Amino acid sequence: MFSDELLKFDWQETTARIQSMTDADVRRALASPRPGVDGFMALISPAAAPYLEQMAARSRALTRERFGKTVSMYIPMYITNSCSNSCVYCGFNCHNKFERVILTPEQIEDECKAIKRLGPFENLLLVTGENPRKAGVDYLARALQVCRPYFSNMSVEVMPLSAEGYSTLVSEGLNGVVCFQETYHRERYKVYHPAGQKSDFEWRVNGFDRMGQAGVHKIGMGVLIGLEDWRTDVTMMARHLLYLRKKYWRTRYSVNFPRMRASASGYQPNVIMSDRELAQLTFAFRIFDHDVDISVSTRELPVFRDHICALGATSLSAGSKTEPGGYYTYPQALEQFAVSDERTPSEVADAIRRAGQEVVWKDWDEIFDRC
């Protein structure tokens, strides 16, 4: 399990190593066919800032080589904001007093239809708060059954499950699981996630092993930028990805670098990452891992999303509502965070095409999940 592997890496030491990277380290990483984690640390370090243009060029070349000039589209569907955790930065925190929503199967179907009216989406991401009692595996299985006729590829972003839980959902047509570790800093993790199942660092970080064991086709990872030193956190994530790739080699992987947005929690981020730094990180990750899917959510501004796609990112959401029932049932419910790109899916698709890229809505078929 990765929690054991993680013990090999000291947080302080990793931070210091990134900060000590030099110009020569950056140039070596840029020219190396496989820069590895060491090279990755050089590329995200402050020493690499003057090399942003070269990094963009290399990242673009690698992205084209592996993905061509395509951008894949997905849409999230929030089905509940019910949550038993009290994450200090999140709008769904169980101490926030507001009407909680758990969509019924009928309401979920209405949402499916509403999404289909928005655009020809085939990649669906079902998102929930974390309430294992009220919205656990059975509820998710039922939700997948409802959505299956509408979408050829379904992922979930939900609380970490047992391997059996994941297997159950895979048999209902689940293709991918997204889970954000939020931070790899063991001690600080407990400060941000004081209660509920999410306060258990090991359970969450080992969730990825359980996904691999259950044969989930695609695993999505991320750290929440705004909690701890982002450079150290993404380095730990790079190590985690490397570990998973070697162990669960049949699985595809995606990463996401969500920057903390304003939410009903009123929490202010501890660290701010600039657009330049987010671009640097995106390029660095592509140079580190040529095959990983890099997705960019509507947390980011249109101008950033439109440009980063041609340079390293490979998948975009569009038209997203981050509140349960937001597409049809409860257009006014509380959102998890504020979106920055309010364009419609077809406006986003047009922008991608204008930038010379093909928009890919469907890249999977439900038939592959039936075997």
Next chain:
Amino acid sequence: MTDILKIGGVEFSSRLFTGTGKFSSNSVMEEAIKASGSQLVTVAMKRIDMGAENDDMLRHILSEGVRLLPNTSGVRDAREAVLAAQLAREAFETDFIKLEIHPDPKYLLPDPVETLKATEELARLGFIVMPYIQADPVLCKRLEEAGTAAVMPLGAPIGTNKGLVTRDLLEIIIAESNVPVVVDAGLGAPSHAAAAMELGADAVLVNTAIAVAGNPAEMARAFAEATVAGRRGYLAGLGVQSSEAVASSPLTDFL
């Protein structure tokens, strides 16, 4: 520099493994093995007279610090390989087995399907399996799942001395493997061994290039030095060639 390679719980300080075929005499072989500093030496069990108390070949191989790696050369499928491995275990009192299944007598190319089957069975029986295989990254992962102790992809077909013909695939195997990668077969010159080690291979196995050299002992020494040099270069962090030109129209103006 303490740089220990562990296979099946056994530690090796030399990363050059050698073979025992094709030497002009057993004494030439013995001299070459000594010069190589090798701690793991493979021998085809078909060459050994296991009935004899004091087989001449064996007598020349075994010395202090040298561990025997019996190989199954000659078998054509998994069933025969498992049988051969069991005989070897009994005769040589070792769990180490170099799995070689090459039904094709011309190029001696390994059969991946039978090799995987045999590895599953041998691992189950507690052997320390080291299979000789094509440089096939997917096969390597399948063997890992089957319980192999290492993988031994070929650099080029046995005996060809062509070096790292499979270089691009070896790079992938090395990058993705959770078990030691030993580049086996095809290494014809010390520089080939150094190149394999620079790529990040955990060890190399060399037989023909040493056995048929004008001076086998000298060649063994050269391979030993090249293996160490390549390893040292890898650990030191190699420099890289060429860097990309900066695009004329800036890509990051939007920031």
